[in-house]
Amino acid sequence: MDTIHLPQTKVEELHTICAEHNNDAGELINILHAAQGLFGYLPREVQEIIAADLRLPVSRVYGVVTFYSFFTMTPKGKYPISVCLGTACYVRGAEKVMDEFQRQLEIKVGETTSDGLFSLDCLRCVGACGLAPVVTIAGKVYGRMTPEKVRDVLSEYYMLGE
Amino acid sequence: MAQYTNYILVCGGTGCRASQSEKIIGNLKAAVEKNGLQKNVQVIRTGCFGFCEKGPVVKMIPDNTFYVQVQPGDADELVKEHLVKGRKVERLLYVNPETNEQILDSKHIDFYKKQLRVALRNCGFINPENIDEYIARDGYVALGKAITEMTPEEVIKEIMDSGLRGRGGGGFPTGLKWQITRKVQASQKYVVCNADEGDPGAFMDRSILEGDPHSIVEAMAINGYCTGANKGLVYIRAEYPLAVERLMIAIKQAKEYGLLGDNIFGSGFSFDIEIRYGAGAFVCGEETALIHSMEGLRGEATVKPPFPSEQGYKGYPTNVNNVETYANIPVILLKGAKWFSSIGTEKSKGTKVFALAGKVNNVGLIEVPMGTTLREVIFGIGGGIKDGKKFKAVQTGGPSGGCLTEKHLDLPIDYDNLLAAGSMMGSGGMIVMDENDCMVAMAKFYLDFTVEESCGKCAPCRIGNKRLHEILQKITSGNGTEDDLDRLRNLAMVIKDTALCGLGQTSPNPVLSTMDNFYDEYLAHVHDHRCPSHQCRELTQYYINPEKCKGCTLCARVCPVHAITGDRKVPHVIDLQVCIRCGTCMDKCKFDAVYVH
Numbered sequence: 045m046d047t048i049h050l051p052q053t054k055v056e057e058l059h060t061i062c063a064e065h066n067n068d069a070g071e072l073i074n075i076l077h078a079a080q081g082l083f084g085y086l087p088r089e090v091q092e093i094i095a096a097d098l099r100l101p102v103s104r105v106y107g108v109v110t111f112y113s114f115f116t117m118t119p120k121g122k123y124p125i126s127v128c129l130g131t132a133c134y135v136r137g138a139e140k141v142m143d144e145f146q147r148q149l150e151i152k153v154g155e156t157t158s159d160g161l162f163s164l165d166c167l168r169c170v171g172a173c174g175l176a177p178v179v180t181i182a183g184k185v186y187g188r189m190t191p192e193k194v195r196d197v198l199s200e201y202y203m204l205g206e
Numbered sequence: 207m208a209q210y211t212n213y214i215l216v217c218g219g220t221g222c223r224a225s226q227s228e229k230i231i232g233n234l235k236a237a238v239e240k241n242g243l244q245k246n247v248q249v250i251r252t253g254c255f256g257f258c259e260k261g262p263v264v265k266m267i268p269d270n271t272f273y274v275q276v277q278p279g280d281a282d283e284l285v286k287e288h289l290v291k292g293r294k295v296e297r298l299l300y301v302n303p304e305t306n307e308q309i310l311d312s313k314h315i316d317f318y319k320k321q322l323r324v325a326l327r328n329c330g331f332i333n334p335e336n337i338d339e340y341i342a343r344d345g346y347v348a349l350g351k352a353i354t355e356m357t358p359e360e361v362i363k364e365i366m367d368s369g370l371r372g373r374g375g376g377g378f379p380t381g382l383k384w385q386i387t388r389k390v391q392a393s394q395k396y397v398v399c400n401a402d403e404g405d406p407g408a409f410m411d412r413s414i415l416e417g418d419p420h421s422i423v424e425a426m427a428i429n430g431y432c433t434g435a436n437k438g439l440v441y442i443r444a445e446y447p448l449a450v451e452r453l454m455i456a457i458k459q460a461k462e463y464g465l466l467g468d469n470i471f472g473s474g475f476s477f478d479i480e481i482r483y484g485a486g487a488f489v490c491g492e493e494t495a496l497i498h499s500m501e502g503l504r505g506e507a508t509v510k511p512p513f514p515s516e517q518g519y520k521g522y523p524t525n526v527n528n529v530e531t532y533a534n535i536p537v538i539l540l541k542g543a544k545w546f547s548s549i550g551t552e553k554s555k556g557t558k559v560f561a562l563a564g565k566v567n568n569v570g571l572i573e574v575p576m577g578t579t580l581r582e583v584i585f586g587i588g589g590g591i592k593d594g595k596k597f598k599a600v601q602t603g604g605p606s607g608g609c610l611t612e613k614h615l616d617l618p619i620d621y622d623n624l625l626a627a628g629s630m631m632g633s634g635g636m637i638v639m640d641e642n643d644c645m646v647a648m649a650k651f652y653l654d655f656t657v658e659e660s661c662g663k664c665a666p667c668r669i670g671n672k673r674l675h676e677i678l679q680k681i682t683s684g685n686g687t688e689d690d691l692d693r694l695r696n697l698a699m700v701i702k703d704t705a706l707c708g709l710g711q712t713s714p715n716p717v718l719s720t721m722d723n724f725y726d727e728y729l730a731h732v733h734d735h736r737c738p739s740h741q742c743r744e745l746t747q748y749y750i751n752p753e754k755c756k757g758c759t760l761c762a763r764v765c766p767v768h769a770i771t772g773d774r775k776v777p778h779v780i781d782l783q784v785c786i787r788c789g790t791c792m793d794k795c796k797f798d799a800v801y802v803h
Contacts, residue, residue, distance in 0.1 A: 112485030130406030132563035171409035174258030
């Protein structure tokens with residue numbers, strides 16, 4: 045596996061996060077939340093540092109990271125796209141919206157475009173079922189989506205540019 | 207303190223916020239100041255009103271005028287017309303779709319008229335970020351009464367007499383759970399609030415936390431007093447940032463007021479609450495999995511007994527209740543067990559909150575007495591099926607439940623009736639499906655979810671559900687045989703009997719209930735290689751009827767893959783090689799010229 049060199053200041057910050065949680069193994073999930081907030085994702089190096097600080101085997105940390113869908117080991121795009129595939133959105137055609145995003149961006153669910161601009165994920169229910177089907181892009185919510193709206197929505201972000 | 211005469215309540219729930227309700231609040235505040243009304247009029251951001259379909263919602267107090275689908279640009283007019291000139295802004299009033307009448311007061315809207323709000327009593331009425339507003343509506347009175355006037359046994363007896371059952375899905379008697387936790391001897395005990403709402407399409411717990419977080423804080427403290435715990439933990443989804451924020455504010459305010467912390471009401475009872483984040487795992491709604499997750503482990507379920515009430519978080523007795531269950535506690539203590547048990551059916555007391563969604567006119571959050579029929583909920587409150595289509599089925603209980611059909615519409619909703627009908631109460635998701643939904647594809651959708659969310663610990667769930675999904679995939683792509691249907695049913699029964707936890711034991715329910723109620727649809731897929739609802743793409747092809755097509759070019763313009771060609775005023779043609787079968791052309795055609803074969 046490639047080794048990426050994490051910036052030293054961020055590594056220091058990660059040690060601080062662990063220390064703030066008393067290097068307690070019981071706080072692992074809270075620490076991972078904070079670490080993902082810091083790095084945007086949880087690469088192998090980050091997991092190794094946390095494991096060392098908490099005196100845990102790396103396998104335990106890795107097991108937790110891969111168990112929960114909120115944690116990711118791949119960096120997200122600049123504008124992360126999440127298509128809601130909750131039941132309410134599904135019966136109102138979310139699957140077709142998802143297919144259209146995959147087609148337009150030429151990536152699959154869980155991947156990031158090669159220019160690093162977009163990543164595509166599904167999520168289960170944001171609770172705005174009145175607006176189904178719902179898509180969120182970088183935190184902004186788009187309601188009542190249709191496959192034909194996908195191009196327009198994406199072009200908003202292409203215009204914002206890199 | 208300012209003396210306000212008028213209040214403008216604006217919904218700050220997730221649905222309305224997604225439709226710019228924050229901007230509406232900002233614009234309303236600016237308009238109030240511009241008109242010099244800031245001394246008399248207060249703009250308040252409340253929790254969810256429930257009527258999400260018509261959001262963003264704005265309500266004027268004291269005259270209760272209910273404005274729907276308000277845009278940020280409407281703020282000026284609302285203030286100028288309604289507050290300054292005293293005239294209603296008619297174009298923003300709710301219109302009864304049946305009579306075309308404008309309705310001023312939300313009390314007279316069908317959607318609200320048929321509801322009884324107990325757990326949601328404060329949602330949409332108070333500013334959830336202000337403890338004084340909660341106290342003004344009898345907040346923390348129940349806690350005071352419990353601690354200063356009642357013994358823990360008396361409180362538990364009251365909860366038992368009320369007949370309250372767990373609202374997370376299982377329906378275990380709440381009072382009994384508290385008593386079991388109380389009786390276990392231990393140096394430390396914990397009270398946990400399960401706010402890991404994972405059912406896709408259910409959002410009642412989040413709405414309660416966003417709209418009335420203090421009721422949860424109060425109920426957890428009461429629970430701590432009864433069970434002998436002095437530490438509360440809320441396990442909440444990290445995907446609910448607004449609920450987390452409001453809960454944190456509530457906990458901080460309660461501490462400042464001495465309603466949490468040491469020596470509450472000078473009684474010697476101390477109680478504190480901390481927040482633990484979930485990280486997106488459906489199985490963590492199961493008690494034992496939730497506790498493992500709080501301990502920093504993978505959220506895998508373990509065999510019960512020991513029950514968490516005996517041996518839970520870090521090995522100590524832990525009382526786990528769901529958000530909606532807690533929301534009922536303060537009211538029961540204030541109004542009494544007798545009042546509460548007078549609502550509902552023989553074995554299911556009180557009310558239940560449902561997240562009504564899918565193909566129904568009024569999507570939203572509703573609360574009705576137990577025993578209300580599905581027909582009243584879907585057609586009375588929900589306003590019937592969208593676009594005048596025909597009702598087909600309703601799924602209750604999320605991925606663990608089953609679908610109910612036309613013949614169940616007059617069934618009074620309660621724990622036992624739903625179970626007997628092959629579904630379950632679950633947390634209260636209610637997804638309505640119309641004639642265009644394929645039930646085989648629905649079963650596959652739920653299995654998709656279960657396969658992804660299975661924790662992998664036991665083989666029936668990890669491997670069995672995967673195989674179920676594969677068989678369904680085979681059927682929906684037109685390659686299934688009648689043997690597959692038998693295999694499907696047998697395997698579903700085996701998983702139901704042998705899986706370790708609630709997730710696995712209930713995961714075949716969508717398959718079994720759709721097979722029971724819609725076997726003809728399964729047969730159409732395997733015999734005729736046909737999807738009667740035209741949902742399964744591998745079995746569907748779109749064509750244009752040249753006799754009906756007027757050559758308006760609309761379909762060609764909306765087709766995302768440019769599969770449709772044809773000149774203006776000449777019938778168009780779909781290139782079946784290019785077509786991705788999205789159905790957009792069929793939805794858009796004004797002449798009914800697109801058909802499926």
